[in-house]
Amino acid sequence: NTQKDLLKVELDQLQCHFTWAPQRENIDLDNMKQRLEDSIHLDMQYKATSYNQLAFVNCLQGKYVEAIQNLEEAEKLLRENHEDEFDERIIITYGNYAWVYYHMGQLTEAQSYLDKLERICKQFPDASRYTAMIPAVSGEKGWLLLNSGVQYYNEAMECFEMAQKKYPNNIDWNVGYAIVLSRLEGLSGATESADSRNSVNQWRRVLELDPNDAEAMVQLALKLQVFRQYEDANTLVKQALEKSPGLPYVLRYAAKLYRRARNIEKALTLLDKALKMTPKSAFLYHQKGMCYKYKIQTLKKSQGSKGSGKIDTLINDCKECFKKALELKPSFILAELGYAHICSINGEYCEAEDIYSKLLELENTCPENKQEIRFQFGLFEQNYKHSQSNAIKYFLEGFKIKHDSNSRNNCRTHLEKIAKNPQDIVAFCICGIIHMLDGEECFEKILEIELGDAE
Incomplete structure (x- = not known):
């Protein structure tokens, strides 16, 4: 036991997946595994990275032999593709080997990888005994x-x-930086602000370095669409589809662009094509569900009850897509909210309310999800249950989560619409809470009394 304890102290000093690891309960391991396997199967650019992450997931699931096989594949790829910088690139893989062998109880093997790391790290001036925080490791x-x-x-x-x-x-690092900038901008609700130009510039930088990167083209196209540069966006997405017509990541983001542009049939064609290549992608099923949802809403507006037969078929198709997304990724909150919304449209209010109530109780989810749950529940109360007091309650709950996001902005916008009458005490309280969060408690107490009287 002493040997194992001493080895654990040294392993904890490594820079690798096992020491960076986010909390296990925060990761949907099955979904992450599926995405990594899809990435490897489709011969994506970052196979060694994917194999290392897959080894980590397999080890967490107790599949140690598979984890070692994944690391062997990663090592082989690094030797083949990065011979000149092999020592820099292999640090993480060797660290992961050491951890997997430790979990298997093969302490001598684990120590042998620490010895290899010690020899490699002597090359780097700022390295510690077993690791070096060099760019390859940071990336x-x-x-x-x-x-x-x-x-x-x-x-x-x-x-x-x-x-x-x-x-x-x-x-590699430029692409990673562009992806994370895009995602952060999308979450913050700053998609049309000056700050969101950062990701536009970064995607342009990626295309300077690799003019044939079809995924970068379609990602840049999505950003330009937000800035209403439609012609440039369409040109880029067409180029991307010409260059890489069989790449699911290009197809999925091109479909997203066409869905936003209301070209729903084109979006569905691309999603079906992508699903043939990656049939276990929760993301693709969710996007398909979103397309059907738009068709349902459009048909209801244009034909009303005349189109009821078509609408029923679309509702069933839409539900099946959201259900499939949830089956593949049970933690997919946006798919669950999509399903609840379709239940609302279809008059299944009890089922929708049950879903919203269950989601409200979630603690271990990000602020954006908590805000979106409350925003959607507020819309349900406002549009389907016709309860303004409950709608205000949920919009306020979402707005009070102090984290910049589209969902928080939406909560605010709907509260401001309700609060248009400055003479109304409810409107006064809402404005007070929005503009004077420091005085929140006082306004909330008055609002509580007024809403109670109104019901």
């Missing part, structure tokens, strides 16, 4: 955090920034 850490969930995006961004400082022309 790999960024990829793991980026794949682990929204709560780790800021830290992932810092890792890519650190990696870029020394190697500003490295395509």
